[in-house]
Amino acid sequence: MRVTFQTMYRDSLTNVNKAEQNLQQLQQEVSSGVRVQVPSDDPAATVVAIKEQNQLSALTQFSNSTDAATARLNVVDSVMSDMVTQIDSAKTATAGVLGSNVTATQQQAAVAQLQSVRDALVSDLNTQFQGSYVFSGSQSTTAPYTESGGTVSAYQGDSNPISVNIDQQITVPVTFNGQAIAQGTAPTDVFTDIGNLITAIQGGNTAGINTGMTNLTNAFNRVVEAQTTVGINEQTLQSQQLRLQTQQQAATTQLSQARDANMAQAISGLAQAQTAEQAALGAAATINKVSLFDYLR
Amino acid sequence: MSSLLGLLSLTSGALDAQTYGLNTVGQNVANVNTPGYSRREVELTAAGPTDPLSAGNGVNVLGVKSDHNTLLDPQVWQQQSLAQQQGALADSLGVVQVAIGTPGQSLDSNLSAFFNAFSTLSQDPTSATNRQQVVLQGQSLATAFNQMAQNLTAAQQSADGSIKGAVTQINALTGQIAQLNTSIANAGGSASSEGQTLQDQQRQLVSQLSQLVGINTSSRSDGGLDISFAGGHALVIGSTAYAASTVPAAGTGLATIVAADGTDVTAALSGGQIGGLLQVRDQNIPSYLSQLDNLAYGVVQQVNALHSTGYDLSGTTGTNFFTPLATATGAASAIAVNPTVAANPSAVAAAATNSPGDNQMARNIAALATTNTMSGGTATFNDAWASLVYQVGQDTQTAQSAQSTGNGVVQQLQTLQDNASGVSLDQEATMMMMYQQAYQANAQLFSLVNSTLDTLLQMVK
Numbered sequence: 001m002r003v004t005f006q007t008m009y010r011d012s013l014t015n016v017n018k019a020e021q022n023l024q025q026l027q028q029e030v031s032s033g034v035r036v037q038v039p040s041d042d043p044a045a046t047v048v049a050i051k052e053q054n055q056l057s058a059l060t061q062f063s064n065s066t067d068a069a070t071a072r073l074n075v076v077d078s079v080m081s082d083m084v085t086q087i088d089s090a091k092t093a094t095a096g097v098l099g100s101n102v103t104a105t106q107q108q109a110a111v112a113q114l115q116s117v118r119d120a121l122v123s124d125l126n127t128q129f130q131g132s133y134v135f136s137g138s139q140s141t142t143a144p145y146t147e148s149g150g151t152v153s154a155y156q157g158d159s160n161p162i163s164v165n166i167d168q169q170i171t172v173p174v175t176f177n178g179q180a181i182a183q184g185t186a187p188t189d190v191f192t193d194i195g196n197l198i199t200a201i202q203g204g205n206t207a208g209i210n211t212g213m214t215n216l217t218n219a220f221n222r223v224v225e226a227q228t229t230v231g232i233n234e235q236t237l238q239s240q241q242l243r244l245q246t247q248q249q250a251a252t253t254q255l256s257q258a259r260d261a262n263m264a265q266a267i268s269g270l271a272q273a274q275t276a277e278q279a280a281l282g283a284a285a286t287i288n289k290v291s292l293f294d295y296l297r
Numbered sequence: 298m299s300s301l302l303g304l305l306s307l308t309s310g311a312l313d314a315q316t317y318g319l320n321t322v323g324q325n326v327a328n329v330n331t332p333g334y335s336r337r338e339v340e341l342t343a344a345g346p347t348d349p350l351s352a353g354n355g356v357n358v359l360g361v362k363s364d365h366n367t368l369l370d371p372q373v374w375q376q377q378s379l380a381q382q383q384g385a386l387a388d389s390l391g392v393v394q395v396a397i398g399t400p401g402q403s404l405d406s407n408l409s410a411f412f413n414a415f416s417t418l419s420q421d422p423t424s425a426t427n428r429q430q431v432v433l434q435g436q437s438l439a440t441a442f443n444q445m446a447q448n449l450t451a452a453q454q455s456a457d458g459s460i461k462g463a464v465t466q467i468n469a470l471t472g473q474i475a476q477l478n479t480s481i482a483n484a485g486g487s488a489s490s491e492g493q494t495l496q497d498q499q500r501q502l503v504s505q506l507s508q509l510v511g512i513n514t515s516s517r518s519d520g521g522l523d524i525s526f527a528g529g530h531a532l533v534i535g536s537t538a539y540a541a542s543t544v545p546a547a548g549t550g551l552a553t554i555v556a557a558d559g560t561d562v563t564a565a566l567s568g569g570q571i572g573g574l575l576q577v578r579d580q581n582i583p584s585y586l587s588q589l590d591n592l593a594y595g596v597v598q599q600v601n602a603l604h605s606t607g608y609d610l611s612g613t614t615g616t617n618f619f620t621p622l623a624t625a626t627g628a629a630s631a632i633a634v635n636p637t638v639a640a641n642p643s644a645v646a647a648a649a650t651n652s653p654g655d656n657q658m659a660r661n662i663a664a665l666a667t668t669n670t671m672s673g674g675t676a677t678f679n680d681a682w683a684s685l686v687y688q689v690g691q692d693t694q695t696a697q698s699a700q701s702t703g704n705g706v707v708q709q710l711q712t713l714q715d716n717a718s719g720v721s722l723d724q725e726a727t728m729m730m731m732y733q734q735a736y737q738a739n740a741q742l743f744s745l746v747n748s749t750l751d752t753l754l755q756m757v758k
Contacts, residue, residue: 004721006720007712007716011708038399046400046686049400050400050405050679054409061417136654138648139654162655165663296730
């Protein structure tokens with residue numbers, strides 16, 4: 001077979017080009033740490049990368065939602081703790097005016113204490129988180145209760161507490177029906193109860209005071225019950241956050257496996273490619289260093 | 298009966314023949330790098346004797362032969378066409394796939410950011426910041442769709458421009474090839490040295506033509522070539538070139554290719570850069586655009602269907618989030634946030650009931666991100682995007698690997714062609730020695746005859 005000048009140059013040029021292309025690809029892979037630079041590098045891995053990126057983004061969003069819900073429930077929890085303390089102090093004050101040796105000063109002190117508790121409870125239930133009322137159900141722009149001149153309004157929110165998704169299927173309530181806490185199934189709410197109790201204390205009405213005491217106990221139980229639910233939800237959020245972190249790690253691993261370079265493999269490939277490139281260059285350089293013409297003298 | 302004088306003239310003829318051989322070697326070595334040059338070989342033959350007692354009358358030069366394997370030409374051209382088609386396809390798709398972007402930094406991230414904004418809104422549906430964020434992410438998503446559609450259309454336009462350019466090049470080449478047909482016929486075809494040189498030139502032009510478009514060639518008896526394309530439409534017959542032209546198609550404005558006989562051959566063309574460009578322009582990009590349109594339309598339809606049943610901060614219902622679209626065609630370029638909502642973020646319907654703090658609609662819209670609403674309820678928006686990216690990646694990869702295979706085949710065929718017609722310096726050196734030594738031998742003989750004649754003449758003195 002005749003070996004011609006152009007064939008040799010063309011072949012060695014092609015080989016050098018191939019070797020350099022391969023080297024360049026591996027250099028890029030090693031320097032960027034990314035194996036799939038464009039979809040055509042590995043279409044299937046690109047799809048996995050898109051899905052895992054999407055999954056990561058969704059998980060991050062759920063994680064943010066979980067954090068936001070946790071912050072909100074922490075506030076609600078502490079508000080409820082205050083309500084428990086307030087109702088407890090109301091009960092203590094009421095217990096002090098039960099019996100036969102109650103002085104007018106003691107009565108006045110108890111009344112003052114109860115009025116203060118009533119104000120505090122209204123204030124607690126009117127708690128806002130980032131500008132929205134948390135005890136108005138879905139009426140987050142409306143205060144659940146307003147007080148003027150010692151009279152507390154009726155409940156102005158609704159009975160539709162809103163929830164947020166902390167996973168595709170898991171939701172946690174982040175607003176509350178204030179009426180369910182202040183009144184529950186009782187005929188009157190805690191503010192009316194305290195008003196009646198104040199009247200009973202002022203009038204020395206023992207039966208009325210006892211009724212008021214029972215009502216306070218009921219209110220106390222409602223708040224404790226609601227707080228227990230909040231506590232359970234706080235735990236749910238905590239374990240959800242841990243689960244989301246695990247899922248994020250899994251998705252990150254998947255993403256990396258789909259997209260990132262296997263560094264050990266890429267670096268050894270790079271070394272191979274360098275050798276191959278040098279060999280191709282060396283071979284190209286030796287082409288026709290000598291031909292028969294060199295021997296004709 | 299031979300004579301000394303006759304021998305002198307025989308030797309002189311032999312010296313001429315060897316010089317002719319050296320001249321050919323010189324021509325071959327000079328053209329060792331000339332593309333398309335076919336190696337020349339001197340055809341020598343022994344001159345027969347004119348009388349029975351003579352061995353012969355020396356050597357005759359029949360002419361110069363071009364060592365070209367014409368059987369391989371059509372195969373090389375055809376494979377070049379195929380390789381160039383895949384090359385043009387791979388190059389154009391390479392641009393498209395860069396426009397498509399990398400995972401997590403393209404439309405997919407806009408989609409998740411948009412639905413995540415609704416999820417954030419559900420945490421605090423009355424927050425002005427959250428509402429503003431939903432509108433901004435909606436606008437970003439719409440812009441991303443618009444931009445992506447524009448990128449794809451730009452790639453299509455660029456392919457169209459290249460097609461028009463290629464047709465101009467084709468016409469320039471066929472014009473030259475037709476002229477060469479005339480010159481080759483005038484020079485007497487492959488029988489003459491001039492004809493061979495012209496044929497080498499013509500083959501170079503045909504090779505360039507085959508890289509632009511798939512062609513069929515047939516040899517003419519006068520040494521030239523007739524060329525047709527697109528299943529038998531003439532490009533060159535003898536001395537006449539038939540120019541193809543481009544005509545903008547009604548509606549799209551994209552170029553259709555019309556043969557000289559007036560037939561629209563756009564669909565019949567294959568091979569060459571034009572073949573690849575047509576495939577990108579008329580098949581790949583329209584398919585991608587249609588998938589993108591479907592995705593944009595799906596987003597508009599699904600989001601609007603929910604949003605229009607929700608309530609905004611002021612208790613208004615029935616508002617679309619995106620400007621409604623009548624059809625999926627062109628949806629990616631047309632998608633836009635409803636100006637009413639864009640101007641007033643409080644018009645975002647986060648509530649499913651008429652209470653400002655309700656977040657049910659925001660949650661429902663956020664949940665669309667993970668709902669199978671595309672492809673007849675089997676894929677999420679993200680899945681639909683991923684399958685578009687997959688198709689682009691797969692198409693590009695296929696074209697790249699076909700291009701690489703095609704180039705390999707072309708190279709093999711070129712090597713075969715070179716084996717027959719390329720210049721080998723070693724061979725030329727051998728030939729040079731051969732002619733040189735033959736020349737020396739003949740010169741010796743000439744000198745011998747000369748001195749013999751001298752001896753003869755001395756006798757006369």
